[in-house]
Amino acid sequence: MSAIRDYVQQPFGTFTGLFALQVAADPEKTAVLCGDAGISYRELDARADRIAAALQRDGVKPGGAVAICASASIDYVAVFIATLRTGAAVAPLSPSATAEQLAGMIADCGASHIFTDAAVSAHLAPVAAGVGADFIALTEGARGAPLEGWMAPEGARPEPVGITPDMAFNIIYSSGTTGTPKGIVQSHRMRWPHNQLTDPPGFGPDAVGLVSTPLYSNTTLVAFLPALAGGGTVVLMPKFDARGFLELAQQHRATHAMLVPVQYQRILAVEDFDAFDLSAFRLKYCTSAPFSAELKAEVLRRWPGGLIEFYGMTEGGGSCVLVAHEHPDKLHTVGKAMPGHDIRVIGPDGRELPPGEVGEVVGRSGSMMTGYHGRPDKTREAEWISPQGERFIRTGDLAKMDADGFFTIAGRAKDMIISGGMNIYPADLEAVLMEHAAVADASVVGVPSKDWGETPVAFVCLSAPDAASADELLAWANAKLGKMQRLADLRIIDELPRSAIGKVLKRELQAGYAAAG
Structure with missing residues (x-):
């Protein structure tokens, strides 16, 4: 283990070098479990x-790209690792994106191969003829050559490839509602610090x-x-449901999990949550979406093990960490800058702001994207370039730093x-409503x-049917809000529209409100 x-x-x-050392250290240990299968x-x-070896046989070289678009599976993991061994970049794509x-x-990424399952193949069928990549089938019924027959023979090994820090590790595409999302190129240099966890x-x-989050998401990859x-050992849960998560956690004695806030909310809402044995948990992680102080406190109170929240972007830059179990008085925050990370707050004019003032968060660290692919x-x-000429990544988030x-x-x-003419921050209004x-x-x-x-409008999900009326909640909230913050309207809905990693799709709310008149 010293090696x-x-x-x-x-x-x-x-990652591939470290993985090889783990193979040598304990070759028969279970690496991945998925359903009834393990490897x-x-x-x-x-x-x-x-x-x-098969990818190299097909001409894949360092600097190339291989795409994967499928549900989580053991073979998904094998393709991911294999691609890195060729020196090509992995492009994990979201099955929820449109076929176009x-x-x-x-x-955009120039993928030579696209590995899909049956569901994604059917989704891609209308455009598949125009896709230049070779299709490889991960499951029966998927388009292309079946993986088992396409792979090189048993015992085959690829030609060794030297990996340099600036080579692309993966290309992750940002979420987008129109057009082609931007490809975020992350280098091996950027990924390496994550392994030191x-x-x-x-x-x-x-x-x-x-x-239990999708393998195409950076949220998932960092854990x-x-x-x-x-x-x-990694236990894959291809499709999340709250009770199923608890059953798997208890069955496999899970010690770690990366979850987004809406998952924590749904898991804790399981009626007999407290009956499950979660005592093996050492740490839970959270990232990707706003995590209320009240929900963090409930996780700490009811779920064994510590809780760590990460704040950052797929693009990299500066990241914050909140070790929630060590700072119960700071649960309303996303924590402090991680060691080696330089995070600042700037105003609309690009000048740095002092503590206590709200502005855009910019960050700089060893974990920064190379750039957007071809953009x-x-x-x-x-x-953002500092007065000293240093490169920072803009987050687009507004925040303030305390003393x-x-x-x-x-x-x-x-x-x-x-x-x-007054700035209204939705997070402030949402925090009041959640009270x-x-x-x-x-x-x-x-x-x-x-x-x-512009004027603010709230969309609310109730804790129980008929727990309150829209008029009651609107009046209650506006009595607590400042004059310029008051809500113009409040709508009760069954569920907020969210992305696969829990981000609220606010543009869908706005479009729905406009359509309803």
Whole structure:
């Protein structure tokens, strides 16, 4: 194990290098479980070798790209590792994107191969003829050559490839409602620090990580990859449901999980949550969406183990960490800048703001995207250059820093409501609404106003049917809000529209409100 410790502590190494050391250390240990199937480190290593050798046989070279668009599975994991072994970048794509968007992403990253399952193949059918990549079928009924017959023979190994820090590790596409989303290129240099979570209190050989978020998401990768790099066992849950999560956690004695806030909310709402044995948990992680102080407190009170919230972007830059179990008085924040991360708040004029003032968050660290694939103009827009000439990544988030260095998020800059010339931060209004016992979830958006330019409207999900009326909640909230913050309207809905990783789709709320008149 000393070889692994020494490797992790290097300034730079690779996931594949660390994974190889774990294979050598405990080859028969279970690496991945999915449903009734499981695979050892030795078996996963051999399967990844066969896939990598086949990719090289097909002409895949360092600097290329291979796309995967499918539900989570053991073979998904094997293809991911195999692609890295060829020196190509992995492009994990969201099955929820439109067929046209997926075709655009495959073309944009220049993928030579696209690995799909039957459901995604059917989804892609209308555009498949125009896709230039070779289709490889991960499941029966999927388009292309079946994986089992396409792979190189048993015992095949790929030609070794040297990996340098600036080579692309993966290309993750940003969510987008129109056109082709931007491809975020993350280098091996950017990914390497994530593997150093293998040391306590992160993922080690005795860790059991329960993965219930999609494998195409950076949210998942920052926990999934370190679990394998650390020699632990990953339990895949291809489709999340709250009770199923609890059953898997209890069955496999899960020690770690990365979840988004809406998942925590749904899990804790399971009627007999407290009857499940979750005592093996050491750490839960959270990221990707606003995490209310009240929900964090409930997680800490009812769920064994610590809670760590990460704040950051797929693009990288500066990240914050809140070790919630150590700072119960800071649950309203996203924590402090991680070691080695430089986070600042700037005003509309690009000048740095002092603590206590709200502005856009910009960050700089060793974990920064190379840029948006083929989009130098969008890359420049995402950058802020300090007076000293240092490159920072703009987050688009509005926040303020307190005297202790903890950051409180006020919302997205594009979601800020300007009403009568005054700035209204939706997060402030949502926090007030969530104080009401009848409110289970809430989101505030700006809608056009003849008198004010924009005005805030709330969408609320109730904690129980008929727990309160819209008029009651509107009056209650406006009595607590400042005059310029008051809501123009409040609508009760069954569920907020969310992305696969829990972000509220505010544009859908705005469009629905406009359509309803």
